[in-house]
Amino acid sequence: MTVLTYGVAGWLFLVGLAGIVRSNNVIGVVICLGVVQSSTYVLLLAIGYRTGAKAPILADIPTGTPVVDPVVQALTLTDVVVEATVTAVLLALAVQAHKRFGSLDPDAMTRMRG
């Protein structure tokens, strides 16, 4: 189970990067960036996972019940917020780029060459 989860995290990371490298659309790049970031969610949650443990809502369960690590869940939430911010900024840039260039192809935006 755990090995598989880490494998999924690694796969998401690499496939997302491959997507960014190959993408010919800025929106595609943004989505692939989201895929790469998903790998960090999976990794964080896998690190805190305990087989057979409960969700860490300590009010509802008897003391001493094993729970999964709440710290990584907090980290994942923070990570999600960060990703939302980055995506928003990138999409705003994409909208502006489409207005200026009439295209979302990164190859059409290489004025900075050399």
Next chain:
Amino acid sequence: MNALAPLIVAVPMLTAALIAVAGRVVGARLAGVLALGATLGCAGLLVAVLVRLHGRIEPVWIGGWHPRDGVALGVSFTLDPLGVGLALFIAVLMALALVYGRGSLDPEPPHVHVLALVFLAGMVGFCLSGDLFNLFVFFELMSVSAFALTAIDVDEGAALEGSLNFAVTNTIGSFLAVIGIALVYARTGALNIAQAGHVFDHGHVDGLVAVALAFIACGFLVKAAVVPFHFWLADAYAVAPAAICIVLAGAMSELGVLGIVRVVFGVFGGPVAAHAEAVRTVLVVAGLATAVLGAVMAYAQDHLKRMLAFVTIGHVGLFLAGVAMLSSAGVGAIAVYVVADGCAKAALFACVGIVQRRLGHVSISALRGAGRDLRWTGAAFVLAAIVSIGLPATGPFLGKALLDDALIHGVGSWAVAIAVGASALTGAVLLSAASCVFLGRGRDEPGAPEYEPLTEPQPSTPVTMWAPVAVLLAAAIAIGVIPGVRHAAHVAGAQATAHGTIVHTVLGDTRAPAVHGSLPAPPAHDWLLSLLTVAIAFALAAYMLRHQRRPLHALRALHSGRVGDYVALLCAGAALFGGAFTLALH
């Protein structure tokens, strides 16, 4: 101290929120005053903290979650002279940038001020943070606001391209860092730098430690724009408004190097110290390669700001080489060099901003001779260029002399030779560009565009634009002669590199003992070496003005401006560093 430290981040952050909400009501003018006030307030708080810190290390536990029995569960700011000093430098730069930008940045609506304050909060938070995950959060905070600030001139297509490349590569960099941080947590169960460092001191070093180190280091090296992670920087700094460049070039890249300091002396202090020789080799090679590539690529540029961007890359390479010495003297040298060189570079960017305002163009070949009337700007540019090469008795000279000293002790004089060569070439590029633009010297470039302003040239330079240049230049020069700088650098270097002291101080919730002593004054041969570097730079500049610029097709083709290429090279670089760190810690 407990009450003051969180305010350093909270003041700019809350003011940003206030301006965001009330900006339209109070108007851009008042928003600008508020932003400047908050920045100066932040700087004032940092001065107070720095004075009370008195050269020690002191943890501040947010919400009063102090460690118990040597276990830290709370989130801390770990105040040390290096971090607080750098944060103060950043706040001062930001204040100057806000003054400088008053005329040139579009004031309505006051988004710029909101973004600038969030950017400031992210950067100072990064300097103070004693917690790995907060390091990541502040890293992202400054990155996201920097993406937006870079693209603030949305009417310029190039600004969007530069910002997109900047955003995508830096976001991947922060993912690398967060993966490394997750691995550190998986192994140690700790996010506090000192706590994780304490666990690594006693556990054995295996593959996971090396991989975690490689991931976090690569994340920060992307921000520092070290080869082969540097591509975004040239694109972004070339298009960002000059006022923003003052802070970007003066301080943001350097924070990547500070991140490396936190990693190699804080979290991984134990494993790195045990394999110091190999880690030093990896980092010094990366640093010197960056210094050389930055200088060579600066030579190949025709766009003034893009040229300065590559100069920035080259200098960051030297900073990394200094940290790579893994010594107190190396980090102390860099503390002086970063501040002094940051002032000089910021002055250069500010001068180019004035050129852009007065002449409406930033292409060197198109501007040939067009800047003859801008005598003062030209003089300031040339002075900043010579100072940044390391003119004796100025700040960059002191930083560079201390760095050379650390390099000789750490790896040998060959590294100094490379550093001197890179400095001389960068200086020559700056000087030849200056004499082309401001004196009309230089060769006839085939196909050079006719000078025709791209934007409406303004007839005058407001005092808000030239005064920051004067202040920055004065600071860059004064750092070399102010008494006590070498003592402060020694204290900053000694405290930031003392792994055992950091762990003991934070987990024991005490204050570290004070450090005495001072870095040595530069000996006579450093003065000679420095004069020699300036002379070589002038000779090279004269040569460049007489000969056609070599096109360097292959190297320039690598800098394709295409984000996919940059990410592919970033992955290759991360794999390379990963392999190198694994071998180094083996």
